[in-house]
Amino acid sequence: MLKNFHFINNKKITLIIVGVVLLVGILSFVIRGFNLDIDFTGGYELTIDLGETTSAEIASDVKALIEGDKELGKDYVSSVTYSENSVKIESKNAMTTEQQNHLLEIICKKYENASTEIQLNNISAVIGTRTLYTTLITVAIAAVAMLIYVAFRFQFASGVASVLCLLHDLFVMLVVYSLFQIPLSTSVIAAFLTILGYSINATIVVFDRIRENRRKDDQSSFADVVNTSTHETMGRSVNTTITTLLTIGAVFVACAVAVIIFPTSNLDTLRDFAGTLIVGIISGLFSSVFLSGMIWNALSGIKLGKKAK
Amino acid sequence: MNFTKATSVARFILLLLVIATLLAFSICGVYINDDAQLHGIFDEGTIRLGLDLAGGSSITYQAKNEGGDVTSSGMNSVLEVMRNRLDNAGFTEALVYLYGDDMIVVELPSVEDPSKEALNFMQTAKLEFRVNGENTAALTGDDVAVAYATYQQDQTTGNVQPVVNLEFTVAGAKKFAEATKNCALTKKTLDIFVDGVCISSPTVSSEYATTGITGGKAVISGGFTTLEEAEVLANNIDAGALQYDLEQVSMESVKASLGEDALKISLLAGAVGLLLVMAFMAIYYRTPGVWASIALVAYTALFFLVLAIGQFNLTLTGIAGIILSIGMAVDANVIIFERMKEELIAGKSVKSAIKSGYKRALWAILDSNVTTMIACVVLYVFGSGTIKGFALTLGIGVIISMFTALVISHVLLNLGVGMGIINVKAYLPIGGGKKDA
Numbered sequence: 001m002l003k004n005f006h007f008i009n010n011k012k013i014t015l016i017i018v019g020v021v022l023l024v025g026i027l028s029f030v031i032r033g034f035n036l037d038i039d040f041t042g043g044y045e046l047t048i049d050l051g052e053t054t055s056a057e058i059a060s061d062v063k064a065l066i067e068g069d070k071e072l073g074k075d076y077v078s079s080v081t082y083s084e085n086s087v088k089i090e091s092k093n094a095m096t097t098e099q100q101n102h103l104l105e106i107i108c109k110k111y112e113n114a115s116t117e118i119q120l121n122n123i124s125a126v127i128g129t130r131t132l133y134t135t136l137i138t139v140a141i142a143a144v145a146m147l148i149y150v151a152f153r154f155q156f157a158s159g160v161a162s163v164l165c166l167l168h169d170l171f172v173m174l175v176v177y178s179l180f181q182i183p184l185s186t187s188v189i190a191a192f193l194t195i196l197g198y199s200i201n202a203t204i205v206v207f208d209r210i211r212e213n214r215r216k217d218d219q220s221s222f223a224d225v226v227n228t229s230t231h232e233t234m235g236r237s238v239n240t241t242i243t244t245l246l247t248i249g250a251v252f253v254a255c256a257v258a259v260i261i262f263p264t265s266n267l268d269t270l271r272d273f274a275g276t277l278i279v280g281i282i283s284g285l286f287s288s289v290f291l292s293g294m295i296w297n298a299l300s301g302i303k304l305g306k307k308a309k
Numbered sequence: 310m311n312f313t314k315a316t317s318v319a320r321f322i323l324l325l326l327v328i329a330t331l332l333a334f335s336i337c338g339v340y341i342n343d344d345a346q347l348h349g350i351f352d353e354g355t356i357r358l359g360l361d362l363a364g365g366s367s368i369t370y371q372a373k374n375e376g377g378d379v380t381s382s383g384m385n386s387v388l389e390v391m392r393n394r395l396d397n398a399g400f401t402e403a404l405v406y407l408y409g410d411d412m413i414v415v416e417l418p419s420v421e422d423p424s425k426e427a428l429n430f431m432q433t434a435k436l437e438f439r440v441n442g443e444n445t446a447a448l449t450g451d452d453v454a455v456a457y458a459t460y461q462q463d464q465t466t467g468n469v470q471p472v473v474n475l476e477f478t479v480a481g482a483k484k485f486a487e488a489t490k491n492c493a494l495t496k497k498t499l500d501i502f503v504d505g506v507c508i509s510s511p512t513v514s515s516e517y518a519t520t521g522i523t524g525g526k527a528v529i530s531g532g533f534t535t536l537e538e539a540e541v542l543a544n545n546i547d548a549g550a551l552q553y554d555l556e557q558v559s560m561e562s563v564k565a566s567l568g569e570d571a572l573k574i575s576l577l578a579g580a581v582g583l584l585l586v587m588a589f590m591a592i593y594y595r596t597p598g599v600w601a602s603i604a605l606v607a608y609t610a611l612f613f614l615v616l617a618i619g620q621f622n623l624t625l626t627g628i629a630g631i632i633l634s635i636g637m638a639v640d641a642n643v644i645i646f647e648r649m650k651e652e653l654i655a656g657k658s659v660k661s662a663i664k665s666g667y668k669r670a671l672w673a674i675l676d677s678n679v680t681t682m683i684a685c686v687v688l689y690v691f692g693s694g695t696i697k698g699f700a701l702t703l704g705i706g707v708i709i710s711m712f713t714a715l716v717i718s719h720v721l722l723n724l725g726v727g728m729g730i731i732n733v734k735a736y737l738p739i740g741g742g743k744k745d746a
Contacts, residue, residue, distance in 0.1 A: 135692070145684070149679065194699075232651070236640075244640075247579060248636075250581045
């Protein structure tokens with residue numbers, strides 16, 4: 001695989017791929033945007049007593065009922081949960097009094113014993129946004145700490161390269177969230193953190209080999225050393241990706257199947273989570289093989305150029 | 310069978326037995342006596358599910374300090390008091406942590422609709438004894454060593470009523486004697502305030518005018534209709550008063566993102582994934598792959614044991630950390646085996662390929678794991694609830710995997726050689742015999 005591919009001399013191909021992803025991503029951010037979950041947008045919670053024991057099935061029936069309604073529709077229901085005799089409808093948008101009455105009407109039509117009162121609560125977006133905010137700051141601190149370590153163990157240029165690869169992988173994951181309109185909830189944090197750990201690991205193994213080969217061989221150009229090292233570590237890069245994908249893939253497949261068999265289970269959260277991790281891990285493979293060495297080479301070139309002058 | 314071979318086989322079997330025992334301990338639990346026992350990892354209650362998995366409520370409070378700043382040491386004392394109170398109130402699974410500089414978040418897994426009674430740990434329980442008419446407190450809750458609730462018969466009415474018994478500290482006992490002496494002399498009542506409300510104004514009879522009431526004990530009666538109410542106050546006095554006023558900023562019920570069944574399915578999927586990884590390693594890397602798979606079993610057993618002993622709150626991010634750490638656990642072995650392959654292709658013997666494979670792969674493994682540990686430490690120190698969970702499981706995983714991938718798999722490889730598995734073919738990965746690169 002890619003046996004005769006020179007990773008530095010053929011960097012045009014890599015750059016084109018990255019460029020396309022960047023373009024698709026930005027276009028998607030602008031056109032499609034994000035499907036922000038109620039964690040981030042805030043919203044309203046309407047509790048209705050149905051007068052009978054509720055179940056997951058009833059909750060999904062109620063959701064379908066509202067989604068299919070002409071006056072309400074998808075914008076007025078993001079999830080329906082159940083407890084004892086009541087259902088809780090979460091909506092990002094506020095319902096007018098007429099809409100609330102209409103909601104009661106259609107619910108009473110289907111569930112005869114339903115109460116004619118709605119208990120309305122506000123859901124605050126403060127916590128969700130604040131959590132995301134602290135996460136981003138924490139991730140930034142972690143990235144800087146890792147950059148310092150990598151710069152110390154290797155070179156400053158390699159530290160920058162590893163963090164750029166990390167940013168690339170996180171960006172790709174965000175593109176997936178946007179393209180497939182996966183609800184962006186606080187669980188995106190877990191996905192980000194996972195890829196943070198994975199991406200850096202993959203990059204460092206390549207860098208370690210570059211460092212070793214450069215010590216052994218001071219005849220070849222740095223570009224050639226990067227190329228050889230990338231080829232030499234290819235087996236590891238691919239196999240570790242395979243083993244990681246086996247575990248996360250098993251979770252993804254199990255959840256995807258379970259969602260089809262039991263549509264009312266809320267396994268779609270975990271399925272989406274596993275799905276984005278898979279994308280992040282593949283992106284991590286790409287960035288560690290194609291990008292990391294290339295960026296290091298480009299950055300160290302700048303440094304050498306300055307020295308020459 | 311020669312002597313070296315025999316000892317290798319014996320040591321190999323011993324190692325397998327140790328790993329099997331660890332796995333059995335982690336799954337079935339260990340029982341020595343009631344005080345010293347370990348529950349199995351799958352037993353109910355061993356793994357505590359975090360808010361995002363179990364569902365529940367999350368309440369955020371903002372600390373207010375009238376006429377002063379909120380300091381970080383003050384917030385830490387509030388945090389400690391809250392933790393004690395939650396434990397006293399039976400919310401041992403609750404999570405309480407600081408949020409920003411002046412906020413405290415209390416997460417109550419499984420409590421979906423927190424009513425006011427459920428939140429009685431929030432009463433500030435500021436206890437004060439004041440001599441009637443005076444503005445400064447003669448004693449506060451800090452002077453109380455122990456507080457507990459009992460029933461007591463009222464001496465005048467004869468009714469049995471719930472009361473809070475107080476036992477003062479040495480300093481508190483002195484203050485109490487002083488205050489009661491003062492009351493007896495001036496014939497004033499000793500008013501007992503809880504959270505600024507006077508709940509009882511006992512008189513002190515004149516016989517105490519010389520020494521005050523000594524013995525360091527007092528009883529608060531009145532103001533309680535049930536023993537539970539008295540217990541709440543006693544517990545809260547015991548846990549200490551909150552240094553700041555806490556104002557509730559938000560209260561949300563969090564729906565469980567995963568139900569019981571969902572968790573079972575994902576656990577099962579994780580197990581299948583683990584088996585697939587083992588199969589992949591054994592098929593692709595042959596002999597070393599088999600050893601790596603055994604090391605992975607040891608990894609799983611040790612991880613289960615740490616989880617069972619540590620009793621961590623497991624969140625979705627925590628599960629992500631576990632999945633990632635499994636990937637990383639084999640990663641170290643993959644790096645080593647790829648190195649060994651290169652050495653074998655270069656014509657080295659199996660024994661020396663193992664030796665130099667480990668030596669040369671060491672730095673790559675150390676560097677990548679140290680970087681991950683740096684990330685874990687930063688995330689654990691600076692992150693909040695769910696991020697901490699991730700950092701913790703990933704960090705534990707990295708440490709255990711360093712041991713299993715570097716030590717256990719190495720021992721197994723050497724034992725394998727000792728047992729006579731020295732054919733180079735058994736160590737070359739699929740297609741690895743061909744010279745590529």
